[in-house]
Amino acid sequence: VLGPGDDCAILKTRGANLLFTVDSLVEGVHFALGWMRGRDLGARALTVNLSDIAAMGGRPTACVVNLALRDGIETRVVDQIYAGLEDAAATADVDIVGGNINRARELSITIAMLGELRGTAMRRDSARIGDQIFVTGTLGDAALGWRLLAGKLQAPKGKSRTHLIDRYVRPAARLAAAQNLVSLRPMPAAIDISDGLLQDLEHILERSKVGAEIDALAVPVSSAYRSIVGEDLSYALGGGEDYELLFCARPRYSESEFGRRLGLPVRQIGRIVRGRGLKVTGAAKIAGWDQLRSGELKP
């Protein structure tokens, strides 16, 4: 009803459930300014919020943005960040209905976003024993991408390096795929993979009070991933920032049927079992597994 320019925005609801989420990107914690253009930074800040709305099967509707600026940030960069925010908002059909700017010691972008949902949401607490566990896309690309940008990992210039950095800089929120999943009956449990596959799956297990077995060798990785780190699956299992979907569904659709429904590659990586905890098979072959278990490889 009313966008930026007054003390508050005015929104009209249409009887749907409202989703409400907030997330921040903080310089020095989530990114360094030299890693990407302001335009990409703005778009990425919006996308990480879109991904949370997507994970529950919602449609994003409106958001407000807080930009914290430090000394030394040029107006040009601020304009680029806004341009990126507007690009991503237009693509996802979400309105930026207000915002705020303040001074801070580091640059950060915080976005609070609303979404709406007809009917019920895909939640983390609804995985059932016997469900198959699926993931979309490939995992670990973004974790390698930021390590390449941060100089923690070396790779020659070329297609692989570019692909991995691009997955970190320009992630996609799986909105359309999630819209399809939310229409399934029974509805899957779902989460977006922001912290890393194992950690995000643990969130589902804890909330659903079930256990899981996954086959590390079934976890999908890209050819770019393999070309840089070979058979080391620790980044695919533990690296975050991919914003792919993980969902737990009754055995009914195959990987390829899900792939067609969702318009994305879909891989079955394991199943939900009785009891508690996560058992990973195929892990003996994973270089860096001990570090991963002790958390040392987490960003």
Ligand SMILES: [Mg+2]
């Ligand atoms: Mg999330």
